[in-house]
Amino acid sequence: MKVTADTGLIAYGHEVMPWLMRDPVRNNPLLTLLQSRMDSVSAEQERMLLLRVLDESTDGPQLSGVAVWPPPFALMLSAVPDAAVPPLAHYLLASAPDARRFTGPPEQTRRLAETVAAAEGGHATLRESFRMFEAERIDRPAGVTGRAREAREADRELLVQWSGAFHREALPREPHPDPAAPVDGRLSRGGLLWVWEAGGEPVSMAALTVPTAGVARINLVFTPPRRRGNGYASALVAAISEATLAARLRPVLFTDLANPTSNKIYQTIGYRPQHDVQLWEVR
Secondary structure (H helix, E strand, C coil), rough: CCCEEEEEHHHHHHHHHHHHHHCCCCCCHHHHHHHHCCCCCCCCCCCCCEEEEECCCCCEEEEEEEECCCCCCCEECCCCCCHHHHHHHHHHHHCCCCCCCECCCHHHHHHHHHHHHHHHHCCCEEEEEEEEEEEECCCCCCCCCCCCEECCCCHHHHHHHHHHHHHHHHHHCCCCCCCCCHHHHHHHHHHCEEEEEEEEEEEEEEEEECCCCCEEEEEEEEECCCCCCCCHHHHHHHHHHEEEHHHHCEEEEEEEEHHHHHHHCCCEEEEEEEEEEEEEECC
């Protein structure tokens, strides 16, 4: 196994995305990370590390894994062969020693973190566990006041405020960059930011990632504390999911396994578990 680094995002995306698209649901985080930056919906991070894992045991190098590190966030790892973990860890130790957090398939991510930690005399710690869900049909909740609509430019300041609050609440261990740029990118693209409106004002928000390989992921689901308990988020996710299915796309979303509420409400409206992802940190 061999690990190589690319320097050009566009060329790298064209090389690895067809391989990732063979399993577009499992690889959706990597696909949307690359596609959103190639489309300028999200800004490309400085020093973004673009890695390919190549199997050289066959006739010529064959792509067998992908890893992307968009600092200051965690390195994102696809499924890789067991034999790829040691050379990948060695590459990171030599070329990206400040990459300390890894997210991806539980077993390979754990082994990568433990290999890096062992080489440095550190400790690998499981920080968070997530589950991806997919819906093929939606059971819209009844009795929720209001309606879903696409976000407008007039909603921008409120969405920036809510986006920041979402990251502080739902992702306390993640870096909290300025939320304005992602909001602006999604508003400029159109169809990627939604709100639930009740009483003539927005009361909840949710977002879609850039659709890639027929899959669109719902995220940034947030309701201000004083508006919670009215079913707004469930109704909004259900409405966005129906619109996604109507567009012949596959709606997916992640839940934090430590949050029983989100795991319950999304299954109630029709989402079914697909696979788990873990976040490991080396200290």
